[in-house]
Amino acid sequence: MPVSIVLFEDNDRLRESLAYLLNSDPDYTVTGDYNNCNLAVDIIAELAPDVVLMDIDMPGKTGISGVTMVKQTRPETAVIMYTVFEDDERLFQCLCAGANGYLLKKTPPARLFDAIQEVLNGGAPMSPNIARKVLNSFQQKTDNLYNLTDRETDVLQLLVKGNSIKVIADALNMAFDTVRSHLKKIYLKLHVNCGKEAIAKALNEKLI
Amino acid sequence: MPVSIVLFEDNDRLRESLAYLLNSDPDYTVTGDYNNCNLAVDIIAELAPDVVLMDIDMPGKTGISGVTMVKQTRPETAVIMYTVFEDDERLFQCLCAGANGYLLKKTPPARLFDAIQEVLNGGAPMSPNIARKVLNSFQQKTDNLYNLTDRETDVLQLLVKGNSIKVIADALNMAFDTVRSHLKKIYLKLHVNCGKEAIAKALNEKLI
DNA sequence: TAGGCTATCACTCATTTGAGTGATTATTAT
């Protein structure tokens, strides 16, 4: 049985040529193609495709919510984004929504067959730039963006683990009021007003 | 000028056959091969290779600290992990250390040339399983692991942004004491003792 | 050597928070 594919792509010419290309190989069959993903839930439930190729910028719902809908309806359907966008914002939104691959439209069309095979074999096809961005996102290290001193960093690290001032003081062998003194400077430097905000900022921006 | 490559791999037979394979193509040259990465800093500083192939399990320092050393010494050298390990633990440690690619040893050797080209072109070659794991890591949403109710989730979301009880109460149109009531249940369910710990746990485990 | 930065500690005061206890209402499940 050929691999069944559904396309969501608002550029009619592109969508039709993609369908033509994929259908030209008997191992693949496009069972549906749409210029928006507003009804993605019903479509996916009905067609139950193996693979979805999803554009991002479409009238109505974006491809990002498209991924969410597909995955909620049928998690086993593999979704490959197919878009011109390579900004971090949209990229990571798609990944968080559950995309299984991310190809830029400059990808040579022949590579689509490889990508579909790859995703069916449990892989995650990505354009080179995209893969690099994804890997880079793991390299934390904000080069001490807020100019915290060594001691302030010590205090912040313990604070972020949820320790109270008293415990931090014990752990670092300093007086209770010294910790509070450091905390005040930390809050100033991070532009926050309390420990809770500092923890949130430190974790979100990987300052620790 | 051929692409210069350094190998760190403690299996002598494998290392030698890799070197032989890569040297067989005049576009590539292995300028050094080592059975451990203890002296990686000096080696990289001296040889300044374009690409490093790095094993993980080696006598002395692991390939994980190997990546760190290479990247600290010469960030522009691309490091491709080449290992049998595909556990999340080591994988993400390597990525955080700055690895630019991650290939499993079951990769067909011919694919090494592609991978090296890919990494030189700003890509991030990964074995399919690895790429999938990496993408999956973005799908947060621990399916309500701690059985928080809808309202508790509302409160936690606001808490995590650093809001005070008073602000949360206003935002959710509930009484101050209602928020405190929800917070107590949240702390119970998360097994924490205070808001700071709750924030840390929520962010670390992506509960929100 | 004078000024700046860091690390240290102290004291006050008002606010915030955690913990304990208890209660009402509505919805859901058995």
Added chain:
DNA sequence: ATAATAATCACTCAAATGAGTGATAGCCTA
């Protein structure tokens, strides 16, 4: 119909925290 759960609100009390102010000592630099 009864029990369980969720959501709501109230009150107390002690502890933790933030903000303000100030001080001392060591180190580095201009």
